[in-house]
Amino acid sequence: MSAEMDRAYANGDFIEGAADYPPRWQAAAAEFRDELGARARLGARYGDGERHWFDLFLPEAPPRGVMVFIHGGYWLKFGPRDWSHLAAGAVARGWACAMPAYTLAPAARISQMTREVAAATAAAAKEVAGPIVVTGHSAGGHLSARMACADAPLPGDVAARIAHVVPISPLADLRPLMETAMNDDLKLDAAEARAESPALLERRKGCDVSVWVGGQERPSFLWQARLLSEEWDCPWHVAPGLHHFNVIDDLARPGSALTELLIGGL
Template structure:
């Protein structure tokens, strides 16, 4: 199997620059249009350890979600994903969209730690458990949050701080990437890659739904299907969607996947 071809999504979708430009445009538009947004909240000391929090139009206590951007842990930031909060905002959710440091300057383990810090920051601030949603590398991070031993990090945190997850086109086994151009910047040994692979971690037995584009590579389809089975979750393939178009429905409060996310979230 040609793993480079399986995982190189930019090569698989030649017009990906158009999609990235549209994400930037739509994200900027939602930052302007969202009636109640808190921008650049620091959850750590680093420049990229910040998140934007988009509140629903109605004031008051709201369920809480986090949308984690992709970029294979090496590209992009929260400014490309603001619009992915719009769908859940329209269903009464507050949605946090964090940035994090990037490889190779950061380690993958360090990035996981940053997202844990972001989730803990949100809980301490809002006292709400979290639905973690993430795309691509963000799907991996959402899964790692779902599987985190929160009490081991801080006994004051609830064991199910991240109570449900909806990873989108995620990577749950890191080792197949190591020989590709995507994996080079991760600088992981096979043992380290396995330790950071949700597929091989104990299932937290919490709600999990894996979404992947139906037009994605066989490896992406396999990874989501196998991970959902391993952790007792559910699996869905979006017909005709590629790695970039699969997240479009998250901007639409009426979309089926946003309805699924809302139903998956903790009360």
């Protein structure tokens, strides 16, 4: 383990008031679910595991497509209901939004999480017709990028419907994380780190990808985002002034540049 690498990937230590963010997210998420009422379909199943479920948020009219948002937390913590409110931007623009849970470490390895997110995406695709957009934040950014990989464990018809993948502050090369204390729970080895690193894998042909990252993020996250954009020859956008905890806020706003990037023109 490396203290230097732990520091490189410590986000909250460099964000003022970091401890206040999770309760704010949870309160906003609960309020959004309450406001949506029957249009919040909670706990749809995609498998038999304890965390094999997703919430589906629906617009008032038949949806134009479905956005899949994959939560972060270094594959170790949190769940989709901490961020329900981030569906608001897409829902206001006539899209459904699916937010899957997945088994966290140490109960699951990252390769299993990839398979679970693919299964959840396929299940959401059965619920909503039309194009699919996949996004996610941090560890969820990694898992969203995995859905754009040529080897993603998706049914062919579902993969063909994915019109855009937008990893937000993604972890694209997992090899540095093998040197962090969190790897005691992640249990990454060299083979899995390589096999699960989007930047080391081939992007699926025809899958449109854009990378998004905050300008005030840790240098390691700026490097990860830039690396993915270079390896996949896809655009990346650095959102000025935003850090790792507020870079996702614009998903809740229908007119934001991030929401427009995700679903504009689809």
